Amino acid sequence: MKKPRTVGIRELAAHLGMAISTVSRAMNDRSEVSPETRKRILAEAERLGYRPNQSGRSLRSGSTKAVALTMRTDIGRTMSGETFFMALSEGLQSTLANVGYDLMILPCASDQDENEFLYRAVDRRLADAFIISNVQRIDPRIDYLRKWHMPFVALGSSETKGDYAALDLDFAGVAETSVRRLATQGHQRILLGLTAQETNNNYVFLAGFKTGLEKAGLAFDERLVLRLHDRISGGYELASTLLAMDDRPTAALLIQETMAMGLYQRLGEAGLQPGKDLAVIGFRENPVCRYLTPSLTSFRIDLKQYGARLGEMIIAELDAEAKGADRSDFVHEVWPMELVPGKSDGAA
Amino acid sequence: MKKPRTVGIRELAAHLGMAISTVSRAMNDRSEVSPETRKRILAEAERLGYRPNQSGRSLRSGSTKAVALTMRTDIGRTMSGETFFMALSEGLQSTLANVGYDLMILPCASDQDENEFLYRAVDRRLADAFIISNVQRIDPRIDYLRKWHMPFVALGSSETKGDYAALDLDFAGVAETSVRRLATQGHQRILLGLTAQETNNNYVFLAGFKTGLEKAGLAFDERLVLRLHDRISGGYELASTLLAMDDRPTAALLIQETMAMGLYQRLGEAGLQPGKDLAVIGFRENPVCRYLTPSLTSFRIDLKQYGARLGEMIIAELDAEAKGADRSDFVHEVWPMELVPGKSDGAA
Structure with missing residues (x-):
């Protein structure tokens, strides 16, 4: 099958023996072109399968929409x-x-x-x-x-x-609310799982975490802040770190909810149960986490x-x-x- | 703060008291413009913060890249x-x-x-x-x-x-391989979970399913083909339908692996266990399904x-x-x- 090339304004003008600017004006319905010429140009455009190029329109309107x-x-x-x-x-x-x-x-x-x-x-x-x-x-x-x-x-x-x-x-609000909730439940040592990137929400979440601790009268411990490299496996890593601690935290707050998947898995391997042996709060209510047992405490947003x-x-x-x-x-x-x-x- | 508007070629030309076409030629380094004029235009463009519009470039090259x-x-x-x-x-x-x-x-x-x-x-x-x-x-x-x-x-x-x-x-291949695997395991009544859309892969998957049955010497039963409206909840729906059947199928093949999440949940609610009470094969190996227990039989592709x-x-x-x-x-x-x-x- 012979595949014809797209006909551009240049070729259309060449076919008509006209200037590109004339063809352009006709295609844009501008008054400088006589109705007869315009009609002839449009007929030829139709015959050749020419269609105005969006880029051309953009040049005039300065907009891509x-x-x-x-x-x-x-x-x-x-x-x-x-x-x-x-x-x-x-x-x-x-x-x-x-x-x-x-x-x-x-x-x-x-x-x-x-x-x-x-x-x-x-x-x-x-x-x-x-x-x-x-x-x-x-x-x-x-x-x-x-x-x-x-x-x-x-x-x-x-x-x-x-x-x-x-x-x-509201990263700060989520972190603060979570810490105060955990403090009310009696938790004093809370592990914080952040991501390893320089994303600003890491800093905002940490600030909210500190505010929450302060309001609950709890001390901030730098060693309880972990920066994890991935999501699911980051949760696994967080749980491993936690299990190896002498003075083990009783709660964990995660900046990203899919971390909970790996965390649940690692706890399970150690014979421990989220909610019973470790309090866990994830960030966003995520359908992907819906099938975690026990159900993950998290925060809702209508995306x-x-x-x-x-x-x-x-x-x-x-x-x-x-x-x-x-x-x-x-x-x-x-x-x-x-x-x-x-x-x-x-x-x- | 006063936010200046973007300077377009029209304004640049007006500032210079030149035709837009001259400015355009200068910006494109075309020989019709004298070096002195070009220099003056570029200096003014720099001063006003004008930058050539990609749409303009597209018009000439006919390409958005x-x-x-x-x-x-x-x-x-x-x-x-x-x-x-x-x-x-x-x-x-x-x-x-x-x-x-x-x-x-x-x-x-x-x-x-x-x-x-x-x-x-x-x-x-x-x-x-x-x-x-x-x-x-x-x-x-x-x-x-x-x-x-x-x-x-x-x-x-x-x-x-x-x-x-x-x-x-390879939707057809996956369906055929799955059916033959299930048949080898002794399954004779296999439930097929498709989606409700007119997506072509539904038809291809069904065709592969039929080929697999034929090669395994099993009869095709239209009543065992379900078209489900959603993913996770579709799996739940599939399990509910299965549980209500008199002559209950012993295996289920899913065109979409996240259906397995809802299916696992519904089976669990009925006190049944995937792998033991119902053989399940999902479609694509999906990290989201990694935490299903028992692990889901599926097919791998490097995306x-x-x-x-x-x-x-x-x-x-x-x-x-x-x-x-x-x-x-x-x-x-x-x-x-x-x-x-x-x-x-x-x-x-």
């Missing part, structure tokens, strides 16, 4: 059932579609530099606006986006200074709503950019999460 | 820990990056028509090539992509006729490699498109999967 969400695809995360982004995208995409915008997810592979990845996408103007995730404590992407006046929302808070919009889960809110925020940024207005109204929003008590914690 | 992967975000799937796409993207994105292409995932929300969604993305030329997933038995998207000569790969096979590239997992192969295939399509060559070499590739015996099946 797309919002990009950057995301790391680290095998480690994905293998742990990290479904957060897909559920979030559901609400985000619907909200953007309502105003004629497309959502594109730009996955950054683990062997790529996340900053360079974003710079490149911005340079190429792959989208009209960006949502950056996996926000680092100091995140140079924020400066870059600001420098180039690209509308964006940081999905996660950061120490990077400057006015910009940000949306985050579809959260995605919809993110959509509203990026649309507001696009609007503000279009208006070129003075800005003193950047939203920094932290979403509360609701405690869902399970059977994995309780009296010390 | 991006490949789009379409994906449904159905909450039902995402809530079941469907991490398939993220792991696949890892290999796909790396392969594309090697040749200077970006991967963008276009998530289609559950309230949107998947066909219209694709047509719109093609019309807008969001990418130079497309990978469509969730391929339907008869999939009009294939015709549309062919009609507009858009390079693409179908991630999944289809009954839609025509020459095009496709990559799929990073699979994604890399998909990348090679779409690059081949882009190359062929660029060459405008005669095509009789469309690849339709089916990837074998390797049995990983667990403890969820065994003697009847």
Whole structure:
């Protein structure tokens, strides 16, 4: 089968013996072109199967009508059932579609530099606006986006200074609430499982943990803070560390709920039972953890709503950019999460 | 804070008192512009913070240098820990990056028509090539992509006729191997759990199931084929149906492994044990299922490699498109999967 090439405006113009600019004006229904010429051009376009290129339209409107969400695809995360982004995208995409915008997810592979990845996408103007995730404590992407006046929302808070919009889960609140709950149950030595990355939520979670300890009148012990390299296996590692301790903590708080899977497994191997021998609180209520026994105490968020809110925020940024207005109204929003008590914690 | 608007080529030209076309030629280093004029334009561009728009570059090269992967975000799937796409993207994105292409995932929300969604993305030329997933038995998207000569790969096979590239997992082989394994273990009545969608792999899996029965000398019973609406809860539903049967099947084969979670739960509630009271084989070895006890018999695939192969295939399509060559070499590739015996099946 002979596969014909796509006919571009250049070829269409050549077929017609006309200037590209004339063809372009005709395709855009501009008055400089006579109705007869326009008719002839459209007929030829139809015959040749030419269709106007979006890139051409973009050049004129300066817009791609797309919002990009950057995301790391680290095998480690994905293998742990990290479904957060897909559920979030559901609400985000619907909200953007309502105003004629497309959502594109730009996955950054683990062997790529996340900053360079974003710079490149911005340079190429792959989208009209960006949502950056996996926000680092100091995140140079924020400066870059600001420098180039690209509308964006940081999905996660950061120490990077400057006015910009940000949306985050209430990591501090979850940690504080969890510690106070565990303290009320009589726990005095609480192990904290963080991730090993420089993601800002590690710091926020730790701060909330410390606040909770302080309010409960408990001392902070640096040795009880573990930084784990992976999710499920990180929970396994955490349990192993705990089992080897002389003065064993009676509770564990996890920044990522899938860690609980490995933790449950390791405890089981040692003949210990979560909820009875160790109080465990995970972070987010995750369907992947639904089948853990005993049920994991965690915190609920409606990710579809959260995605919809993110959509509203990026649309507001696009609007503000279009208006070129003075800005003193950047939203920094932290979403509360609701405690869902399970059977994995309780009296010390 | 005063947020300056992005300076576009129009404003830059206005500042310079020059025609947009002159500025454009200068930015593209074209010889029609004198070195002095070019220097002046670049200095002003630098001063105003103008940067060339990728869309402008696209108009000239006719290329976005991006490949789009379409994906449904159905909450039902995402809530079941469907991490398939993220792991696949890892290999796909790396392969594309090697040749200077970006991967963008276009998530289609559950309230949107998947066909219209694709047509719109093609019309807008969001990418130079497309990978469509969730391929339907008869999939009009294939015709549309062919009609507009858009390079693409179908991630999944289809009954839609025509020459095009496709990559799929070996659904037929997995079903046949599973049935023969169960038959060898002495099972004669095997329940088949499919999904309720018109996804083509339902049909392929059923065909492999029938082939397996035939080769094992077992009769096919239409009543043992269930079409389930969701993943985890679908497994629960399947177990409930099974428990209510007079002539209860002794084995169950699932097209989607997370169904096993709900199935295990329902069996547990009935005091029954997978592997002992019911032989169960899931589809793909999934880390989310790693913590099921007894371990689930399933089939292994390296998703990073699979994604890399998909990348090679779409690059081949882009190359062929660029060459405008005669095509009789469309690849339709089916990837074998390797049995990983667990403890969820065994003697009847």
